[in-house]
Amino acid sequence: MIKAGGVIVTRPEPGLSETMRAVEQAGWRAYASPALHVIQYETVLSSVANPAGIILTSGQAVCGAQAITADRWLPVYAVGDRTAQRAQAAGFHRVYSAQGNAESLVALLKKQVAPSAGTLLLLAGDGQGNALLARLQAEGFDVVRYVTYAALPAENIDEAVQLALIKEGISNILFFSAESARGWIRALSPGAALVQARKTTALVISEKTAEVLLAAGWQHVRVALRPDAQSVLSLLEHK
Template identity: 55%
Template sequence: MVTRPEPGLSETMEAVKAAGWCPYASPALEITSYAVASLRRPPAALLLTSGQAIAAARDAFSADMPVYAVGDRTAARAKNAGFTTVFSAGGDATALAALVVSHLGPTKGTLLLLSGAGQGMGLVSQLRQAGFAVVRRVAYRAYPVRRIAPEVQQALVEGLVRYTLFFSAESAKSWISALPTTLKAQATQTTALVMSDAAAEVAKKAGWQTTRVAPHPNAADLLGLLGTPGQGEA
């Protein structure tokens, strides 16, 4: 069960298929993108903590604007969108802050963080404490889904789902909230594969008995937990 929303859903579905599994798409969030207001002066660099912000970045800035992305997938999407100078932190917001500090000095200019509504404040705080001027703009808003698709519910009823993939604590909360109470037992019998300890806690509180956390907070490591069909649990 893949609960990731687009733009990552399609590529994750393909990766799961390539590993030999039959994936069910059940995005936990619905995304609305927003246009980003420009700054008086061009920023020294863009900071992206999610691929969801790339559409806004592409529409507002030239391809030669330096981009610092939280992970490899977001960096790859930025390159595919046309940005030519892209750096990946290969991890989480803390890794992104460390990458920016190692590459740039506070005197280089203002950094512009494009993030989701209610997100990114921790990164802003870390960089400001390091002496950087940071402006945050909301590039998208994530809304919880209201219902789980009938075909997904049927797959749970029939016991066809072995793993449920949660890519964030927010998406885990959303998907679990949309899950009919009559299917809670079936869902919590699956193994929750999660990106972070925070997502694992959400799953455990909802009743999941088995959760496995990716060794690093990126999609590749999360998918690596799947193994191949027929392979024993590690």
């Protein structure tokens, strides 16, 4: 039985398809509306001869990890479980999940790696990872950042999605980062669709994401207990 009101998923691939399936399995009609378009860069060659490990802040960086090293026994430190699972699926054998955000990733590295162990490779998107880099360097780690992909904002929102909003067929919108929330709002045509979007419940991954939605006029915003996709999806189970 389909529940009343559809759910818009703003997550880009990788992750969009699996989230769509999860939403539909929970009994909702899912609408794909990725806020970002991810472009993987060409093979990035590391200038570090014997790195101590790879740091992944996003599942989008897994392709870069595959390209940057052939050593699948090199330790990989992932921000969350889904990124860790993607690294394992890519063939990496020693994968550790921080189960959270950048703060928990720093805590994991402090626990697992001695600063003297060697250089860590931080793989990130264009314009991302600089704050984490500075934090780790302040903790005494030798870290080199590599840009392996770019997340570009969507230029517009699909007409079918906008029509569903206008006809009040949407009850929830899932947002997985503050950046994607800002991008999705900018891409949505001003007018009736935006007015109706503000009336939906935004289910978001973090307080920073919530701040973007509240500033844009949303009245109903719910924040996941943990900063991961599964926790965002769990908010649907309690509606």
